[in-house]
Amino acid sequence: MQKKFFRVVFALVLAFWFGFAGFCQSAIALTDEQKLVSEVWRIVNRAYLDETFNHQNWAAVRQQILQKPISDQQAAYTAIQKMLKSLDDPFTRFLDPEQYRSLQVNTSGELTGVGLQIALNGESGKLEVVAPIAGSPADKAGIQPRDRIIQIEGTLTEKLTLDEAAAKMRGPIGSIVTLVVERDGETTPRQFQLKRDRIELNPVIAELRPATQGKSVGYLRLTQFNANAPLELARAIANLEKKGANAYILDLRNNPGGLLQAGIEIARLWLDSGTIVYTVNRQGIQGSFEALGSALTNDPLVILVNKGTASASEILAGALQDNGRANLVGETTFGKGLIQSLFELSDGSGLAVTIAKYETPHHRDINKLGIQPDRTIPSKQITRDQVATEADAQYQAALELLEKQAVVVGSV
Missing domain, CATH: 2.30.42.10 (PDZ domain)
Structure with a gap:
């Protein structure tokens, strides 16, 4: 009986050893191309927002991809793209080294x-x-x-x-x-x-407009949220304050967004207190970003939005609307409420992964829905030179709203 038991244990040990050895040999045998595919798989496995991975077995996807020969770098890139395509998420994507460098340059302001x-x-x-x-x-x-x-x-x-x-x-x-x-x-x-x-990616256009109903209006147009935007906008607000601005129009029309952190920092320029945005990951854990009590001005503010107002622009607009800091005029915004993180891969390529979604301070999920303005004014076809002039119906509506606020304040 003891001999039989010994033989069984010995057989199990051998089976374990050869299995382990086979696993090690398989791991050692991975080519550089296979390692890159596995690197991408691990990042998505750890960080991706949808824990069902588009209702599929994510481990099986990796196994299926690695079973096929990956002969060179381009084949690895193709395999990665195929793997990511199965997630059915256009924002989670692979960037070859040239595309990755281009994206970094874009967000840096050039x-x-x-x-x-x-x-x-x-x-x-x-x-x-x-x-x-x-x-x-x-x-x-x-x-x-x-x-x-x-x-x-x-x-x-x-x-x-x-x-x-x-x-x-x-x-x-x-x-x-x-x-x-x-x-x-x-x-x-x-x-x-x-x-x-x-x-030209100078993200801020700033002008002091003639006074109406006792209001000297600071017109600010923010074209995108790159690394320069918070500092440039802070300088513009400070300069307009010195010139006597006592009301503001912030134009976010056709602003496609950019860096999440830039949107948060710009919201802090307008808020003394309050939540700016909540982020929700796949575990349902909510993080939040708060105002820091350092608003540059408390003057009345109207924000212009349209169908091209997206992503970080929507974070800013939603934060200021929910905190009662600004009224929104224009059209329902684009509706991109997903957050991507950028990862650099071992060969110099990059990976953008949807890691969370955001909600406004009132817990509005705007993805594919957008933000509704307080006053809806449809866009009309105007030339670039007619933006923020008498021909711009949305801009004129913003001015009217500021004038009404001045009348109400004056009657108190």
Whole structure:
């Protein structure tokens, strides 16, 4: 009996040893390309917002990908993209080294190209314009938020990933790229020929406008939330305060967002206290960002929003609306309530992963819903030079709202 027991134990030990040895051999045998795929898999496994991974066995996805030969770096990139595509999340995406460097440059405040912020519509799968960057070739040509880009240089965009589409629109300064665009309410697609250029990303435009009803209005236009935006806006507010501004219009129309932290820091410029935004991860854990008691001004504030107001712009607009700090005028915003984190990979490429969603201080989940303005004024087709003038109905509505606030204050 003891011999039989010994033989069973010995057999189990051998089985364990050979199994362990096989596992080690498998781990050691991983190529650099397979290791990169595994690196991406681990990051998503640890950080991704949806713990069901789009209702699939995430470990099985990795196993299936690694079973096939991955011969070189490009094959690894293709395998990673296939793996991420199974999540059905256009914001979780792989960036090759060139795309990763380009994204870092973009958020640092410099850019070359046609000046379009784009996204894949989660429902239709179509390539959609979030907003053109102010003063860019796309903006001057008249491309609008929610336009759908159906062709780039003759290639159907339904065959392209988000980053492949962006890469096809990049190119040397002075070169031409042709886009075919669909627009709501129009039966015939439009064709645009855009000359690539260096995009000026000074994110703040500031002017003191003539007094109305005792109000000297500081007009601030914020075009995106890059690394420069909080400091530039703080300087603009301080300068307008010195010039006598006692009411403000903050124009966030066609602002596609950018850095989450920039949105939070800008909200703090306007708030003495209160929650700015809640973040919710896949465990349901809520983090929050609060005002720090250092508002630069308590003067009346109206914010202009439209369909191109997205992401960090919506964080800012929602924070100031829910805290009673500002009224919103314009249209329902874009509705991007997901937060991505950027990871640098071992070979210099990058990975953007949806790690959380955000909620406004009143716990409004705005993803795919947007933020409703306090006063709805539809957008009308105006030229770039007519923005914030008498021809701009939304701007005029903001001025009227500030005038009414002045009358109410004066009657108390």
